[in-house]
Amino acid sequence: MKNFLFAFLVLSSLNIFAQKNVSNSNKEKAKKIDLIINKYHDYNLFNGSALVVQNGEIVLQKNYGKADKSWNIDATSDTKFRIGSVTKQFTAMLIMRLKQEGKIKLDDKISDYLPWFSKTVGSKITIHQLLTHTSGLPNYTDFPDFKTKMVFENLSGKDFAVKYFKDNLGFESGTKQNYCNTGYYLLGLIIEEITKKPYEEVLKEKIFDVIGMKNTGIENPKEIISNYAQGYDFDYDGYQKTDYINIKTAVFSAGGMYSTANDMRKWDDALYTNILLNEENKKIYFTPNLGNYAYGLVVQKHQNFLSSGKEITTMAHSGGINGFSCNIARIPEDKIYVILLDNTRAGKRGGQLEAIIDDVFGILYNAKVDVPKPLIIFEVYKKMKSESVEIGIEYLKDLKKNKFDSYNFNGFENELNRLAYKFLGEGKPDDALKIIDYAVSEFPKSSNIYDTRGEIYFIKKDYNASKKDYQKTLELNPNNDNAKEMLSKINQILSPKN
Structure with missing residues (x-):
């Protein structure tokens, strides 16, 4: 009995010591991550909510800057941000839930559900091709009228699609991959056709209510949403309120959601369980296709990731919509999840949210991470404004040649x-x-x-x-x-x- 008790006490002490080491390690990582993100914030390259999880434990949960600059309201982990194209993984999940229920097949065609859509291509393009951006359909958000006309429309999804979507394929369906918001918009309409319910209601019933995402939804232009961040654009001279867009009509199931850092963690936690999909369907959901694109996520395998000796899988996606940028990245082998929610469209300033995630991964895997640098273009713009564009360009050439390491050229x-x-x-x-x-x-x-x-x-x-x-x-x-x-x-x- 004494020997057993002694062994038990030794094991308990070791466990406590291990827990303290993990805790201390996380504290050190949190300090480093906070230092890095603070620098990005100081350089006007991030403003919003950050959440970093490793091995299922929160390493960092912090907010940087204001949710509303006019009212001087700080961002919190329950502040609601537009998440743009991160919406796609939710739209894809709804399709997979309907597949699991036997209501749709991945090799079904668009015309099986949307008979009003062009028969020429609707009878050829499959659900799988819409999910993986291999349909060949033109991306409607690239059309010249998108920013000047389409964003102001107040139509039903079907009427919007009938009015604007085109059927001139850029390539034969299934042969190439080209990012296409049109495909994910059509998937939302297919979901509505199958369920006979609005897309946002199906999201609530089949995902949000199931996993407890109480602060997530689809933005309605007439709805007053509590704790909602104001979106801004950084225009070199400073911040300004972002341009109007009717999210529900203009982007719909391709990018119309808002969420919070806390809710997005619930989403990540759910993906480790079978609460939404069984193992067979989860495998399909996460399997990369052309361009490493799975269903709403870019999935890539990495050997010796950041010289850690580990073979890991990254699953990531970015989102950008008027006034907002969002990036999520997960590494399932180490239960890592990074969520960045920004209300200043930082993703347009040199792809900075991806850079932040790269730095966070570096810290989590004990790799060397450099302190962020100011974006070169901001420095050059000051010279152009104070003197001339010609002088600014010559100044840029000089900095690029002689002080390249002092600036951020992302x-x-x-x-x-x-x-x-x-x-x-x-x-x-x-x-x-x-x-x-x-x-x-x-x-x-x-x-x-x-x-x-x-x-x-x-x-x-x-x-x-x-x-x-x-x-x-x-x-x-x-x-x-x-x-x-x-x-x-x-x-x-x-x-x-x-």
Whole structure:
């Protein structure tokens, strides 16, 4: 008995010691993560809620900045943020729940449920192809009218789809992968057709109520939502309120949800259980297809992840919608979950939320992590405003050559593109052109950069130069519908002169 009691006490002491070590380790990790995120916040690269979980335990749960700057209201872990395309994993879950109930098959076609949709392609495209972005359908959020017209519509989902969706396939269904919001919008309509209920009601019944997500839903433009963050855009000169969008109509099941850090943890916890899907259907849900895209998640295997000696799986997705950015990432082998909810559209500033998650992973796996640096484009913009765009570009070249390690060049291509639009929006197309010319010299294979320059030339009424750039855009990206439409407009303008 004495020997047993002694062994029991030794084991108990070891357990307590192990728990203290884990606790201390988590505290050290939390300090490092907090330091990193605080730096991103100081550099206007993150504002919102952060939650980091490892081995099922919270390592860090903290909020940075204001949920509403006008009222000086701090963000909390129960502040509601738009989560954009992170909605897709919930839409995919509803489809899988309906499959599990025997109400839909993954090889069913669009036309089986939406007979009003184009028969030409609706009878060919499968549910699986909609889920994996392999349908070939054009992405409606890339259409030229999306930001100027479509975001203001107040239509039913079906009426919106009938009015705007196109059936000109960019490639044969199932042969390639191209991110497509159109597919996930159609999935929401299919869910409504099968259940005979609104999409948001099905979400509530089949997911939110089941796992206790009480602060999550679909934004309705007329609804007053408590604890809802105000969305902002950072426009180089400071923050401003974001532009209006009718979330329920314009993005619907492709990106219309809001949630909280606490609710999103409940979602992650549920994915480790069979409360929503059985093992067979969970395997399908998490299996990557073309482009490593599973059902609403990008799933990738990594050998010796961050030199840890471990083989792990990352499951991640980003979300971006007017005034908000969201990124989630999970590593099931170590029960790691990172959720970043931002109300300043930080994801457009050099892809900074992905950078934060990379740094968090580095700390969790004891890898070397550098302290964040200020975004180069902010420094250059100050020079352009105080002196001139030409001087600013020369200053940028000098910093890039001689002080590269002192600045953050993440998303450099997108930042140059965004800066050009900043001057274009101020009615300065000549300055915008100088910036985009420099961008072309840096990124000669970027279809997006040529697309922007084509737009600038069009505004300057240099239609031949505009045509040349849009042709180059299509050469680099044959699926760019905006370039196709703009070339059609230019040809109509030029035809009387030929």
